[in-house]
Amino acid sequence: MPRDRRQGVTMHKTILAVSVAALALTACGKSGPPPKRQPGSWSQTFEVKRVEGANADQNKAALDQLFGVMNATTVCVTPEWAAKEDPTANLEKMGGGGGTCTFDKKSVAGGVLDVAGTCKDATGKTAKITASGTLGATDQDMDMTVEAYDNFGAKQGLMEMRIHSVRRGECTAKDKVPGMTGM
Template identity: 40%
Template sequence: MTFRIMALLALPLAASACSPDAPVKRQAGSWSQKIEIVKFEGKGATPETKTQMQKMFDAMSTMSVCLTPAAAAKEDMGKAMEQMSARGQNCTFAKKDVTGASIAIDATCKQPNGGTVKMMMTGTNSATAQDMTMKTEGFAANGTQEGTMEMHVKSTRNGECKPTDVTPPEAPATGPAPAKP
């Protein structure tokens, strides 16, 4: 179980913290994010690796992302969590409260090697700011804990999109592949 896998499973949840049942949706505009690694322990978790990852997150915090109105309208954390299993991440949720200004998630995802990743996230969500703590714990197939990573993620809307913002491409539509003629 690598820390990269644990981070990759947790970050998309933070990036789309909203729900179809909630009036709370991120407002379109220029968004920045600050990620702090609070805890980094386990197999392969050297101080050098933690420093390298923190430097990567710090570099990312210097960039702002343009959240377009179309992208903001499509954000749906509840749907993103439901689709985790469809994407082969085989996750079950003990807690999935994403229906308002508070967020609380507790999920366990089975890995192809027989291990599991447990993800917990708590925090607050508004149209212009998010403040969350995410914790991931990796376990080997025999149940032995292999590592823990805890991150504090703060996202803030900084006004309208700017020409220097990164604008991600629109996500492709999901569904069956088109039939060949």
């Protein structure tokens, strides 16, 4: 496979992994112990603002397609799920798959999210992540930037996105009920 194609595939995988992990960030809260999200039906809007790097247009199209499906899905946050959410632990788990994350900033005080860190996967590739936004029990809005680097520290790409989650009311039969693994 040509080098620029491999970089594009790696960038896409990194962006996808971190984007999915961004869902964990949307559960963070105000000063003191983070407040729990209100149980009920939640919708989310994922918007990819910018993608740079090898195969950027293809990666953006793939992410837009994935997020289009996710944007059309509502999630039932059950009382049990809301009670077990642990946003701080979710931040630590963002590296996933044998990876690790370290944070220079990790604040959820006053309903404002301010996070900056570096995640390293099991192969040595890194992603620098920043996230900022407003958080509440019924509405959460976050901007996120992910910069992906290869094992040698060369920048592979960048992605900027926005995630907006809103509680729509009580759960319905159409809502997905995710498992509580990792909560």
